[in-house]
């Protein structure tokens with residue numbers, strides 16, 4: 328089976344981890360500091376704060392932004408649940424707006440109408456590795472004095488008008504989970520240009536501690552280990568090469584699949600670059616095939632297709648009970664029933680790519 332994801336682990340990662348193990352300093356040591364310095368430099372921000380997941384990254388950003396009970400945070404219903412759960416963890420209320428049919432990102436034409444006096448922040452998601460319309464998000468945020476937190480968990484290295492994901496809002500939140508474009512098994516990073524935000528997040532990740540056993544406020548244990556940081560430092564050196572491979576694979580699939588009826592290829596919008604965390608196709612509305620049957624059929628042909636995401640987030644019980652119903656976000660709901668993703672990771676061979684194309688053609692009875 329050609330897997331949907333495959334972590335690229337080289338000798339560099341292995342010896343970096345060995346070196347940390349031999350050093351005996353496993354937590355909050357030099358490697359975490361090195362990762363933070365390199366990550367900030369890569370994204371073009373003043374600070375990067377390492378934490379232990381993308382979820383923790385979003386939680387830390389919300390905390391530093393001062394988001395709490397009684398506040399509303401605007402985001403989208405078509406994402407991984409970790410976009411919304413931190414809003415609930417912060418005690419705030421998620422307000423959802425639908426996504427665009429072509430990019431699956433926040434439909435910014437709906438943003439202004441969702442703002443109330445309680446709105447404190449906006450979390451656009453750069454889904455599948457393509458930035459949301461950040462210029463419009465920032466314009467509206469500045470009119471209403473709102474904080475912008477990029478959910479860039481899938482979008483390391485993606486660009487919008489020449490700026491890197493992570494440098495496009497007040498905070499950029501990244502995941503280094505095992506399947507991400509660069510990874511450390513588990514891990515997360517928050518980027519920001521704001522000194523105070525960075526200082527608050529550095530405290531937040533260790534129980535609000537500003538100096539040994541001086542607790543300024545509530546915090547969590549969101550620390551990254553030096554073992555994870557050692558892997559991530561090596562991965563970050565390779566991010567541009569990994570991204571090139573993903574783009575090369577996407578270009579091949581685009582070329583081979585462009586004329587096939589019944590599917591819509593990924594759409595890359597003007598002024599941005601796509602890093603293809605996922606290469607996601609849409610089964611057109613006029614195709615009678617069930618999406619889940621399509622995924623099964625691809626798997627039968629040795630292609631590990633995936634579905635990101637099978638259900639819009641407002642339909643899950645703990646979100647729905649906040650007052651959402653099926654039918655509230657038609658684009659998200661329809662997308663959740665029509666999309667499927669093909670393997671696109673850097674380890675694919677030309678043979679794998681050919682197998683993927685043939686499987687899609689066979690499944691749709693063409694070619």
Ligand SMILES: Cc1ncc(COP(=O)(O)O)c(C=O)c1O
Pocket residue numbers: 379380381382383406407409410452478480481501502503504514515
């Ligand atoms: C869009 C999005 N947001 C948030 C997260 C949360 O990241 P993590 O799994 O590292 O907590 C992920 C990744 O899993 C993600 O894809």
